[in-house]
Amino acid sequence: MAFGFKGGIHPDDKKSFTERRTIEEMPAPKQVILPMSMHIGAPCSPLVKVGDRVLLGQKIAEAASPVSAPVHASVSGTVVAVEPRPHPNGTKVMSVVIENDFEDEKFLTTAYEETRFADISATALADICYNAGIVGLGGAAFPTKIKIESAVDKVDTLIINGAECEPYITSDNRLMIEHGEEVLDGASLVMRSLGLKTVHIGIESNKKEAIGRIKKYAESMPHVKIHVLHTKYPQGSEKHLIKAVTGREVPPGQLPSAVGVINTNVATCVAISRAVRYGTPLTTKVVTVSGSAIANPKNLLVRIGTPISEVIECAGGLKADPYKVIFGGPMMGVAQHTIDVPIIKGTNAILAFCEKEDKIDEAQTCIHCGKCVGVCPMNLEPLYLNMYAKRNMFEELEQNRLFDCIECGCCSYICPGRIHLVHTFRTAKARYNEMKKGAK
Amino acid sequence: MELGRKLMVSSSPHIKTEDGTRSIMLDVIIALVFPLIMAVYMFGWRSLTLTLTSVAASIAFEWLYRRLLKKPSTIHDLSAVVTGMLLAFNLPVSAPLWIPVVGAFFAIVIVKQLYGGIGKNFMNPALAARAFLISWPGLISFWTRPLVNSGMTLFGNVTRESVAVDAIASATPLAKMKLGILPSVVSQQFDGDVAYTLQDTFFGNIPGCIGEVSALVLLAALVYLLIRKVITYHIPVAYIGTVAVLTFLFPLGGNDPFIWMLYSISTGGLMLGAVFMATDYTTSPVTPLGRIVYGIGCGLITVLIRYFGSYSEGVSYSILIMNLLVWTLDKFIKPRRFGVKKEAKKAGGK
Incomplete structure (x- = not known):
């Protein structure tokens, strides 16, 4: 806890609903809706048309622009629609809808040669990330390829973001507990590709079990340095995590590379590890389903493209008609007007609240309290x-x-x-x- | 899955702290009960009558004004209660009961509501009202001694003739200190003067306004406000610290600097002012550095008035003067923005 940052708040973390619940694999849905825009950058164009049969993991959309990430089929089956569908951002976005045949017939992918893991180049890793459709899974969904490419020769520090400071969300926490080895493997690959010597991983102090697991793995990985951070929102904000771990401040309007840092979320590290080791593209996501309207809050491994109505159903359904449904955490998440929207790459939580938790009805008066x-x-x-x-x-x-x-x-x-x-x-x-x- | 009703869509964040204006004011009221209990103990139940009159008048004027102007009522935010209590705490127990009513009218209507109500006034309402009430100096500077049965009634007017002779205080500790005399020294300049030890001044066994006498209780209230995160330490520490340093460096009457300093910070309205008045949200700066500068300014003016003014107390005027500088302090003292270096700010400033 060398540096920390000024400001921040201490909301009730509400993680107890799901923090001890093992990630459960949700059965694949009948249909998946895959929007052409699940990342920052140019939207993709579909590579398939209605009637085409696609395989699990097959690339179904790609963009001509370099700042983009392709989309892969998260089930095998038939394309039944290519049309604008409601997107979690509140608009309608061109989407490929696939009817699941429940065969899970895999598209053949090739893993990276294991002998070359030790000296993987940044270009090779960036290409693997691109082909696997990997984007920053902390929420911003910035294409990982671009992140790695722009870090070459510019950064001296790699920080893995395991802060997960938003209340309710426990998906990263569970990943560190259950897949800590893969988190560190993905992080080590990024480290080696950029010629760095250390992996810094920042975890908030309220995730004792995750810290314990990562510490255990780190015993055999001397290059991993664990930073236990104050439990304080927004500890997981990129700029504030960098400040807390290194003391450096990213100037306004600039990227972490301006102060020699590359930042990666723990879920992204797992995706990188799987893409390199098994050639697996990004087709699933761990999502926390919680909030006062959810009957049985859970951490679910969900196929990307699954409508959230089914995800909620899998978490025991709704206890009552929700007042609000949120994509992401309660602090920065986006309120939804429909539950027909799909899980996208950057989704880390679905929250449904019964009653008003935001208390906006009082007279709004600034009392200059500061x-x-x-x-x-x-x-x-x-x-x-x-x-x-x-x-x-x-x-x-x-x-x-x-x-x-x-x-x-x-x-x-x-x-x-x-x-x-x-x-x-x-x-x-x-x-x-x-x-x-x-x-x- | 079908939903029975439409979903609420609004901008994030979707959660908010429980603490609103009302709960903060409630915390301030709880803190104000500490000195109120002390006031009743020291000066009798008339202190409570004065306070309740002041609070009732403040609430009534706030309610009446908003009603006459057809604005939504704001009495539920409890800020009028705080103003009423503070106003009463600035009066001697001998004050006639119509005094807090006139004071409440000035504080609530003229100082607060005419400018738009809570958060809009540029002077502390209770202090501005106190300054206004000094139009009747005879009525609000007649001091009696604590813990002495003065024979005052709960509601009746108090005159020098109606009060038991041994209850009349010939001089407050500050009036003596003005002449460079320690409160512990019995002075020949005041008829029937008595000595007040440091224990007396800290505990509150001294003549003065009902809410200001006990430094000890006010410090306890400060701790409560800090724990409850109602205020930050900046203003009280800077204010009391500045008075302490200045009086230690420049003791009057050739007194021991340390003893002089202890008497200086434990007498008069300093503690009440530093804990409750100077920290009023609306009339104090918002940045930590701004608050420190503001506190130092209050301390400096307090000592200047006490030493060089013809009035023996400087706390209320020092805070009112600094109130007028809050906008300027906020405008020029800004926090260093995240990721922006000081030099870069100067070079890039427009």
């Missing part, structure tokens, strides 16, 4: 940004660094005046960008 300033991990002053945003004072917003805001939600969480600060900032950013566009 609590938002105290918790802002970017050291901004949300109360003044809010004041400027309400009045469209764009120059002041710029000076006060509105665009440094990572939308972590700490200010909205802590505000005793119940002001929806982050929401104001999102809309202000959009208005600012529109204004800039209009000015051009």
Whole structure:
């Protein structure tokens, strides 16, 4: 705990519902919906058409752009539709729908030669990650290929993100407990490919079992260094994890490589290990299903493309009609308007809440308490940004660094005046960008 | 799977802390009960009458004003209760009961509501009201001694004639200190003067406003507010620290610097001001450094008024003066942004 970072909040972590529940493999659904956009970057174009038979692990979509990641079939079966379908981001996105034949007939893939693991090159690893459709599984879904390529000769530190600071979510925690070896294997591959000597892994102190497991594996891997981090949100934010582990601060608008760091999530490491060792593309995801409306909260291994209605069913269904269904954690997750959306690559949790947990109904009044300033991990002053945003004072917003805001939600969480600060900032950013566009 | 109702879609975050404005104010009220109990112990039940009158008047004016202007009622946020208690704590037990009512009108209507209500006022309402009430100096600076049966009634007016002679305090410790005399020394300059030891000043066995006398109890309230995370340590520590350093460096009357400093921080309204008044959210800065500068400013002005002003107490005016600088302090003292170096900020500043 050498460095840490300023600000942050300590919400009730609510992980006890699922943290001791072994990852359970959910039976494959009748249909999977695979959106062409499950990553940051250009959307893919389908390589298949209605009526085509596809195999499990077959590449079904790819983009011409370099910043992208192909999509693979997560079941074997027949393509029944190629059409826009509801996407977790709230819009409709072109998707390939596959009817499962329950054969799980695998597409033949080749594993990387084991003798070459020790001196795997960054280019080779980047290509494997690309062909396996791997993206950052912590949530941002940035193509791993690009991440590795842009790190070559620029970074001196590799940090594995096992912080998992969002309340309720335990999928990374379970991966570290049950697949710790694969986490460290994937991390070691990235390390070797970049010519680094150490794997730093950061885990929040509330994950005692995971820390114990990783420590045990690390006994035989002297290059693994474990950092037990304060349990504090947003410890898993890329910039704040880097600050906590190395003391370095990534300048606003820049990537971790600017301070010589490459960051990878534990789930991404598992995917990398499997892609290298077995040639397995990314077709499954560990998802925590939890929240007050879920009958039997669980950690499920789910085929990518499974509609969340079926995932919820697999977790015992709903106890009551939910008030809200969220993709991701309660702090940064996206509220859904339908449960017909599929699990995508970056999904780490599905939360369903019965009653209002966000208490937005009180009169919204800023009492100038400064609590938002105290918790802002970017050291901004949300109360003044809010004041400027309400009045469209764009120059002041710029000076006060509105665009440094990572939308972590700490200010909205802590505000005793119940002001929806982050929401104001999102809309202000959009208005600012529109204004800039209009000015051009 | 079919859902029985439409799903709520809103911007993240989807959870919020339990602590709202009301619960924070409730914590402040709990902390204010510490000195209230002490006030009743020291000055009798009339302290409670004064406080309840002040609180009732504050709530009534807040409710009435918002009702007349057809604005939503805000009395449930409990901030009017806090203002009412603080206003009463700034009065001597001998004050007539209409004094807190007039004070509450000024605090709630003029200082707070005319500017838009909670969070909008630029001066601490209770302190501004106290400054206004000094228009009746005779009525709010008639001091009686604690733990002495003064014969005051709960509601009646108090005059020098109606009070038991031995209950009248000829001078507050601060009035003596103004002349460079330690409170522990019986002065010939004041008729019937008595000595107040350090134990007396810390415990609260001294004449003064009902809520300000016990440094000990106010420090306990400070600890409560810090534990409950209602306030940060910056303002009280900077404020009391500055007064301590300045009085230690410049003791009056050739007194021992350490003893002088201890008397200086344990008398007058310093503790009440530093714990409850200077930390008022609306009228204090939001950044840690801003709060420290603000606290130092309060301490500096307090000592300057005590030493060079013709008024023996400087706490309320020092805080009111610093209240006026809060916007400026917030504007110029900003936290160092994450990932931005100081030099880069200067070079890149627009």
